[in-house]
Amino acid sequence: METRVDGRLVRGDQTRRIVLGKAVDIASVDGLEGLSIGRLAKELELSKGGVFAHFGSKEELQLATVRAARRIYAEAVVEPAFAVEPGLGRVWALSESWLDYSERRVFPGGCFFAKASYEYGARVGAVHDYLAEVNQEWIALVEQTIAEAITAGELAADPAQLAFELNAYYDSANLASLLRADDGAIYDRARQSIRARLESAATAGTALPW
């Protein structure tokens, strides 16, 4: 049985992906509000109407952009860490891949979600709600990763509390790197805080992954 593909849909999907690829880059620098349909059309040499047709509204474009960023984030941050087996090693790997994701500028404006969350944190609507959802999903993932290390007997800590602290180090390094571009040492500072925090929570005899 042969699978028939509709060439028109394929072409449309490809355009949509190209548009969203540019959209996440623009939004990570200029925000989801600075992201405009006209600008997308101009930079990609498409028509405004054509771009608009893919989304139907500005808000839907913004939501689609956040969803696209989420996929990129999952690939850049979560997947590499999940290649490491559960335990303290994975907690460390998650931290490393997060800092690397920020430092490598997977998004040119640093962490997409930190930026978008601040932009929409004090507003109401679908974009705020979705960002809150993604944030909770992320925090839950960090807590879960920590909980695994506790189950493995490698760590002794309150997962929620430790997740809060690690996440705070990530975001703070990210923001500082944006504000003081010269200060390349900020990521090492964050690494040191993470190491010290994990070391103090590690159970005696646990091999440290760094």
Next chain:
Amino acid sequence: METRVDGRLVRGDQTRRIVLGKAVDIASVDGLEGLSIGRLAKELELSKGGVFAHFGSKEELQLATVRAARRIYAEAVVEPAFAVEPGLGRVWALSESWLDYSERRVFPGGCFFAKASYEYGARVGAVHDYLAEVNQEWIALVEQTIAEAITAGELAADPAQLAFELNAYYDSANLASLLRADDGAIYDRARQSIRARLESAATAGTALPW
């Protein structure tokens, strides 16, 4: 000798202060880019031209808004802490006044500088530069406050490292409170992290300020 005051200048200054008061509130929610001259004029029932004349350009309005926010921040966060004598007590007071400043919503959108710094972190120009300057000024103040506690023999730590960590807790609690408005416990979580971190760095025999 009597000081003569020009009533026109007084009136102008007052209008300017009213405008900037509204401006910081708008910007803390909708960003410095979402802050528009037309919107300011409408909400304050002034003319666009009249508002514009006070600043001469959008960028100058933005810079004046950040300066105004800095004054409010100094009053809400720094001054209360500086009423406490130098040492661990002042470090703790600074943390408390920061969290209180965020939780009380001195700016309706949470911490003005976290928001504005993320908005302009990845851009170039005078606004970014000034925000970077204010940020460095703030970090230096936290480090200095920590250094005082070390000098007083109450704390043993790397001031820059500890300042990074405390500041990370502040910002992270602020963002979480915006994204998950229901989670009122987030500030207590931050407090707990701060206490634990200061406790582990306090020298033996030091009275803990909480």
Next chain:
DNA sequence: AAACTATACGAACGGTCGTATTATTAGTTT
């Protein structure tokens, strides 16, 4: 070949933006 569908274009709409120019009003100085 005809009917249908999906993508994309191009022009236009009303609205808001920042900015500039020109008036008007209020207050000061002489």
Next chain:
DNA sequence: AAACTAATAATACGACCGTTCGTATAGTTT
């Protein structure tokens, strides 16, 4: 009272915004 100055208003301009609509083109189905 006249001349001057500062604050504010009124109006207009060009650019861009999101959105709508009619049309052309490319690909599929019958």
